[in-house]
Amino acid sequence: MSKTKPVSRLDLLTLDRQIQDLPKEIVFCRNCVVSNQRPRTRFNAQGVCSACEWAWEKDHAVDxxxxxxxxxxxxxxxxxxxxxxxxxxxxxxxxxxxxxxxxxxxxxxxxxxxxxxxxxxxxxxxxxxxxxxxxxxxxxxxxxxxxxxxxxxxxxxxxxxxxxxxxxxxxxxxxxxxxxxxxxxxxxxxxxxxxxxxxxxxxxxxxxxxxxxxxxxxxxxxxxxxxxxxxxxxxxxxxxxxxxxxxxxxxxxxxxxxxxxxxxxxxxxxxxQKWTPQENFYYAAKYAGFETNDEGRTESTYTKYASLDDKMDGLHFYLAYMKFGLGRASRDAMQDIRRHHITRDEGVALVRRYDHEFPKKHFPWMLDYLQIDEDFFWQVMDYYRGRSNAWVLKNGRWTLKRVVAPLRANAPMPRGGA
Ligand SMILES: [Zn+2]
CATH class of the missing domain: 3.40.50 (Rossmann fold)
Incomplete structure (x- = not known):
């Protein structure tokens, strides 16, 4: 297998069918930090995503x-x-x-x-x-x-x-x-x-x-x-x-x-059973000897107990950041908000702080595993960022078109499950 290949033909060949179907205008959920760029995510009339609606039902409606x-x-x-x-x-x-x-x-x-x-x-x-x-x-x-x-x-x-x-x-x-x-x-x-x-x-x-x-x-x-x-x-x-x-x-x-x-x-x-990963973690630690990430928080996020087993994990989440503008901290924060572990404002701050952090720990392993060099890696990243609705290239720098922000003070608080 050759070390690198030109990506000029990627556009003709890409099999990605997710980005093309996403809305061009980015909207964030008013209850969590997910945006409409996450494939298959839907919003209700109040601007609340279906996962937040379901979280509300889990708390109030499910027997x-x-x-x-x-x-x-x-x-x-x-x-x-x-x-x-x-x-x-x-x-x-x-x-x-x-x-x-x-x-x-x-x-x-x-x-x-x-x-x-x-x-x-x-x-x-x-x-x-x-x-x-x-x-x-x-x-x-x-x-x-x-x-x-x-x-x-x-x-x-x-x-x-x-x-x-x-x-x-x-x-x-x-x-x-x-x-x-x-x-x-x-x-x-x-x-x-x-x-x-x-x-x-x-x-x-x-x-x-x-x-x-x-x-x-x-x-x-x-x-x-x-x-x-x-x-x-x-x-x-x-x-x-x-x-x-x-x-x-x-x-x-x-x-x-x-x-x-x-x-x-x-x-x-x-x-x-009501699914609460944080409680699964406490349970697994107590009964199955489960340990958290020994280095503290995981790269690109603030948590230390989710998706720890595979050296490829970090890259997988980073690729979602390139394609949809939603990184690993976004993924963790949206879930933690729905389960009332953190507030939306705390989630917003964590996303802004960690989502962009590059997962470098296993990067050399990943390059070797895929038999590519760093230059080719970034060519592929740029290709998907170029296709995404989330990014724009301004004066040679990739910038997110929209970053999740706190709700305006006078905006009514949305409620899921309406
Ligand atoms: Zn939501």
């Missing part, structure tokens, strides 16, 4: 006691009688999956099998947390994808989607289904429904499990890994025949009819 009962019923229906594994909990050894697995085991008497789709490269803290989780009593199957193929797919995704992270997401979702197929376990319990918690479709607000049809629609549209392979061959990053079917199958989920045939059910734990 959590009855959902807890539903979870108990689900477990009673699926619990094995001979002590064999009866539920798959996908995770990376992070606080959220540790919380779900531990609760299912100790509160609901289940026998979880933990499955992990490996990060691009474990950080020290990520690896230690996974080991601590295993040590408190969980069997874990780790899927470690073909390293050469994974790296090249990641390079293709970096150039053509502006997100080197994508191959991981394909495998992360599919791995649990493959393990269910291999082991005959019929229940998969994920942590949170991201679409609902962070902004996106609210279809599953009152539904605990994903339908196989939706699964197929959401995970096969646009071609998934096959699209990356095609583009990689076209661009010369992958040689023909280098991406073998045997290795690629782990990136593709089994089709809907197979999921139905197996009688597989995929539920979100966040449907049954």
């Amino acid at each position: 959590w006691a009855s959902r807890d009962k539903e979870l108990r019923e689900l477990c009673d229906r699926c619990r094995s009688r001979d002590g064999s594994y009866d539920v798959i909990v996908p995770g990376s050894g992070g606080k959220d999956s540790a919380f779900v697995a531990h609760q299912l085991k100790h509160r609901f008497g289940m026998t979880p099998l933990s499955v992990t789709w490996a990060p691009f490269s474990w950080t020290g803290i990520g690896w230690r947390n996974l080991q601590a989780f295993i040590r408190v009593g969980f069997f874990t199957i780790v899927g470690q994808p073909n390293g050469d193929l994974h790296r090249k797919l990641s390079r293709v995704a970096f150039e053509l989607k502006g997100d080197a992270w994508e191959p991981f997401t394909f495998g992360q979702k599919a791995w649990a289904y493959h393990m269910a197929e291999q082991t005959g376990i019929k229940l998969i319990v994920y942590g949170e429904n991201g679409e609902l918690e962070y902004g996106g479709s609210t279809k599953y607000k009152n539904i605990p499990k994903e339908s196989p049809e939706d699964w197929e629609k959401d995970h096969f549209k646009g071609g998934g890994v096959d699209e990356l392979v095609r583009a990689g061959v076209e661009r010369g990053i992958l040689k023909k025949g280098e991406a073998r079917a045997a290795d690629l199958r782990w990136y593709r989920a089994p089709p809907a009819e197979r999921i139905q045939e197996l009688g597989l059910e995929m539920h979100w734990y966040s449907y049954y």
Whole structure:
């Protein structure tokens, strides 16, 4: 693989379909710090985003006691009688999956099998947390994808989607289904429904499990890994025949009819229990030996316990900053505001302070992993900044067109869930 390639052809080749559909005029949520540049984010008439509306409903409208009962019923229906594994909990050894697995085991008497789709490269803290989780009593199957193929797919995704992270997401979702197929376990319990918690479709607000049809629609549209392979061959990053079917199958989920045939059910734990990552963290620290980032806060943000396992994490969030003007501090602050850990004004200050901070700690690792040099990295960044609605090039300097600001003093305070 060559070290660098000219990006002049990127415009013709880019597979990014997110930026073109976003509104040109930037608007921020009046309750949190998200903007309409976050894909799939919608605002109500009061200028409040759907994730804030949902957060309000979680506090005021959801009957959590009855959902807890539903979870108990689900477990009673699926619990094995001979002590064999009866539920798959996908995770990376992070606080959220540790919380779900531990609760299912100790509160609901289940026998979880933990499955992990490996990060691009474990950080020290990520690896230690996974080991601590295993040590408190969980069997874990780790899927470690073909390293050469994974790296090249990641390079293709970096150039053509502006997100080197994508191959991981394909495998992360599919791995649990493959393990269910291999082991005959019929229940998969994920942590949170991201679409609902962070902004996106609210279809599953009152539904605990994903339908196989939706699964197929959401995970096969646009071609998934096959699209990356095609583009990689076209661009010369992958040689023909280098991406073998045997290795690629782990990136593709089994089709809907197979999921139905197996009688597989995929539920979100966040449907049954109010999802609060900070509390998951305290829980995981208490029961699963979970540690925070040993260097204090994580680069580009103010938190120290979220997304710690992968050396690629920082870059993934930075790329979102380049494409949408929303960095890692924005991501953390919008969630912390919705959960009343901080106020909107505090969130605004934290975003302004940390969002732009470049994640340099694992940057040399990342350049080596993608086999690119720094110059090429910034060419790709500039390309996506140039396409985005969030940035403008003024006198040779990239500037955000709009930065989140406190609400005007005389503006009425918005309320979610109207
Ligand atoms: Zn909001």
